Amino acid sequence: MLRLLLQATRVETPHAKSKSSNKWAVEPRSIDESRPLRVVVIGSGISGIISSIRFRQRIPNLDLCVYEKNADIGGTWFENRYPGCACDIPAHAYQATFEPNKEWSKFYASAPEIHRYWKRVADKYNCMEYVKLKKRVIEAVWDEQRSKWQLKVQDVETGAVYSDLCDILISATGALNNWKWPNIPGLQDFKGKLMHSACWDESYDYSGKKVAVIGNGSSGIQIVPAILPKVSHIDHYIRGRTWIAPTFAREEIDKRGNDIENFSFTPEEIETFNKDHQAYQKFRKGIELELQSLHGATILGTPQQINAKGVFLENMKRRLSRKPGLFSGLVPSFPPACRRLTPGPGYLEALADDKVKVISNNIIEVAADGIITADGTRHPTDVIVCATGFDTTFTPRFPVIGRGGSLADRWNKTPETYLSMMVDGFPNYFISLGPNASLGEGNLLLLVEKAIDYFTLCVQKMQRDNIRALSVKKEAVDRFTLHCDQYFSQTVFGQKCRSWYKEGGEDSRVTALWPGSSLHSLKALTHPRWEEFTYEYVNDNANGWLGNGWTENEKQQTVNVNYLDDEQVDFPTQLLKPVLVS
Known part of the structure; x- marks a missing residue:
């Protein structure tokens, strides 16, 4: 009987005539249907690689493209090849949390070794299928009518320019990427x-x-x-x-009986890390604990x-x-x-x-x-x-045109964002390592990962709630800007020194750093404050998320009741009274 009923079920339900004069609000979609979204990521450095992994992991019905201007992925670790180029925090704290590397050869890994690591990560998770090398985005314009980003992309080799369109645009170009010659006569x-x-x-x-x-x-x-x-x-x-x-892990240096600040790991140590996960975790967590215990030194x-x-x-x-x-x-x-x-x-x-x-x-x-x-x-x-550094103004290297004009004009006086990641007037646009995203201490890669997690939460909401345009409110940007200025006034970063943290000035605003520790950033970015955003819905229908009464499993005739499985039931065992044994 059930089989006959299922076979007779009509999934496509035509709109009935509403008895009220209200606009029809029942969308022809299941409540849990994931509408197709095209996401474009600009840049395939660390942020681009992690984005290409997490978005494919978490966003169904995804059309993903990563544009990279260089001939290879890796960002700064592909571009910077000067002698001695290396990470300035310990290598075991400069890796993806989900892909630990137990075979770093040096305590402070060299640029080529870091580049090889991220190449392995990209290969392992099949990222290259979605990366277009030697393709430079030269313009991004928000199309209000279609709620999409209109892109112009240039082939680096041929110079040819073509158009692309996406629902969500992610800038993963990095902060220190646009190098320049110093202004010295002659x-x-x-x-x-x-x-x-x-x-x-x-x-x-x-x-x-x-x-x-x-x-x-x-x-x-x-x-x-x-x-x-x-x-x-x-x-x-x-x-x-x-x-x-001072270098990190002074005990490790002293244990080796010399004063080499960047020591090499012995083959025996690497073998131990590979065989004994607990030994590896003890070493790695010791480094991480030291790295994450420095925040107090930044507060005056x-x-x-x-x-x-x-x-x-x-x-x-x-x-x-x-x-x-x-x-x-x-x-x-x-200081x-x-x-x-x-x-x-x-x-x-x-x-x-x-x-x-x-x-x-x-x-x-x-x-x-x-x-x-x-x-x-x-x-x-x-x-x-x-060795004079980069353009640290955060000015986009190509026109990014939102609702109220260009991002360059928006940031003409000072770059202002919401949580370092979004700007009012630029819907569906996210920035990794934007203004106020870097760290003066702590683990930067944790912040990068958490920011990308935040992006995926926003895109999940767009799919779940049938949102076509998500934008942060201006007052939220203003509040974050005020918070940053007040916070840095009580830190060493606000003291008089010439630093790229302040766009190269001595007394300028601190525009590069997150207003807190890296552990603070993890807490701040865990749960989006949805009240800080404005939303526009598909078909201008705020009821559209409810769909037409169906779920996807019902529509596909694959109904299951696994919500009764023990592993899915939320048993309140912690509330049980203790059993008294007589």
């Missing part, structure tokens, strides 16, 4: 070899050369010790003083923050012991962590080497054969390395 007239840390010529042999390294940010700190063994001399130009952080006036200066001073003195005279010229007046911290393995030791000269006079001009400083001294050199 730089392009230099007759020797001119290189930028973000555009390194790997074919060039700098052996025996006299090299000028401009900049003591993260890349400059890594380049100096890396090239030192091969070159004849280094002039290291330092515009501002900076703190060099805390015991951690007050004591941090002494710890840093002792570390720098110890590592400059060969040339103690350098110490006073390197220690800054601002530790105001600028980006790096342990810089081997950097201070390299500065104490006889082949290195630290120059703090301002560069006023580059001549054909070298550099001229403000004191009138001419410094001949064969090679100039500009």
Whole structure:
């Protein structure tokens, strides 16, 4: 009897005439039907790779495309190939939570090794099927009528431009991606070899050369010790003083009986990690615990923050012991962590080497054969390395046009967002590692993963509630901006120092950092505050989520009652009275 009834069931139910004058609100869809959505991700660095995994894992009926301007995936770990390029936090804390790597060869992994790791992750989860290499998005315009993003995409090799359309657009281009030459008169007239840390010529042999390294940010700190063994001399130009952080896991260094800041793991240790998961977890969680216990040092006036200066001073003195005279010229007046911290393995030791000269006079001009400083001294050199960083303004590198105009105009004075991820007036648009997304301490990759989880929650809601356009409210953006400014006023990040955290200024707003610890970000991004958004519905029907009374299983005649399975029943066992044994 049941079989005959099922066979006779008509799934397609025509609209009946409503007895009321109200607009018909019963949509011809099941309540749990997942409408098809096209998602485009711009960039296949870490954010793009994780997005391509999590979206396919969690969003049914998905049409996914990842556009990548480069010839390979990996983002910064594909692009940056300068000598010494490495992660400045321990490798075991710089990996996907769902894909731990037990075979890192060094404590601070090199760029090529990190790139190989993310290539393996992408291959394991079949990401490359959805990535289009050598394709650059050059324009994104919100189409209000269709509630879609209209894209222009350029083939990097041929220059040809074609159009694309998507429901959801995700910017995963990263913050430090658009490198630039420093504004120094005569730089392009230099007759020797001119290189930028973000555009390194790997074919060039700098052996025996006299090299000028401009900049003591993260890349400059890594380049100096890396090239030192091969070159004849280094002039290291330092515009501002900076703190060099003590390395993590000091116990591991001391256990090895030497003072190598970036030690290698022995084959025996790697074998132990592979065979003994508990040993691996103990090591990994120990590193993570140390990394996640530093937040107090960023808040002005805390015991951690007050004591941090002494710890840093002792570390720098110890590592400059060969040339103690350098110490006073390197220690800054601002507190530790105001600028980006790096342990810089081997950097201070390299500065104490006889082949290195630290120059703090301002560069006023580059001549054909070298550099001229403000004191009138001419410094001949064969090679100039500009380790001078990136455009840190967060200005989009192509037009992104929303409801009220371009994102570049919206951020003309200062970049403002909601939780670093969304901007009012730009529906269905999400940003990974946007303004106020980076961390001054803690585990950045956890924040990246959590942000992408947040994106998927928003898209799930769009499918579940039949939403065609989801946009954050302006007042929510304003509140987050105010919160950031007030929060950073009580931190070391708000002190006077020149930092990319503040778009390169000394007294500018802190626009790069999350207003809290990385553990704080995990809590903040776990549950979206849906009241902070506005919604437009398919067919302008806010009732559309209810569908036509059917579920998908009923419609497909695959009804099940597995909600009665023990593993699906929520047994309130914790509320049971204890059994008294007589």
